[in-house]
Amino acid sequence: ETGVTQSPTHLIKTRGQQVTLRCSSQSGHNTVSWYQQALGQGPQFIFQYYREEENGRGNFPPRFSGLQFPNYSSELNVNALELDDSALYLCASSPLAGAEQFFGPGTRLTVL
């Protein structure tokens, strides 16, 4: 058990809608990274938060945004959903920005 939790586990949205995904990091971890895993692909880095600040971003458009809260939990927000946003969204926490990352179970998003 990694201690990282994510909610909801599954979500269905329609094109153009907005979605918020949530992640609670493992106790003692101050860094949260988000990844998108499309079917049959490896996870792709979206962005990382360290002590409430964005600490790096992958090749995702600005409609993907995030937040980290003082308790180090985090949100991923996606606006103007597109069909290709359908994927498993994984959150990973680590005790330091460059340390081993522990993954949560993911949120499976389906966009119709």
Next chain:
Amino acid sequence: RKEVEQDPGPFNVPEGATVAFNCTYSNSASQSFFWYRQDCRKEPKLLMSVYSSGNEDGRFTAQLNRASQYISLLIRDSKLSDSATYLCVVKNYGGSQGNLIFGKGTKLSVKP
């Protein structure tokens, strides 16, 4: 060209077989290397780190060749429980404080 490329698979092997996975990476400045295991519809979990000198953990042996930018994973005496997707992962430093770059994964099915 993708930054991390793996054998496409799938690999279907009998119990007790030895199976090898190969991976290449394109960024010669990559600093850290890993193999992750991902069970169906679950999150990725760290299987082992990969060191230049090669390292072994029970039935699993990982090798790194920096000159060829090549990583391998060898599984000896395969068990049914080894059935999963194996993800080759590279971490680069600087920029985004070490986000993980995943290959597409290679699916392994071990049959009785």
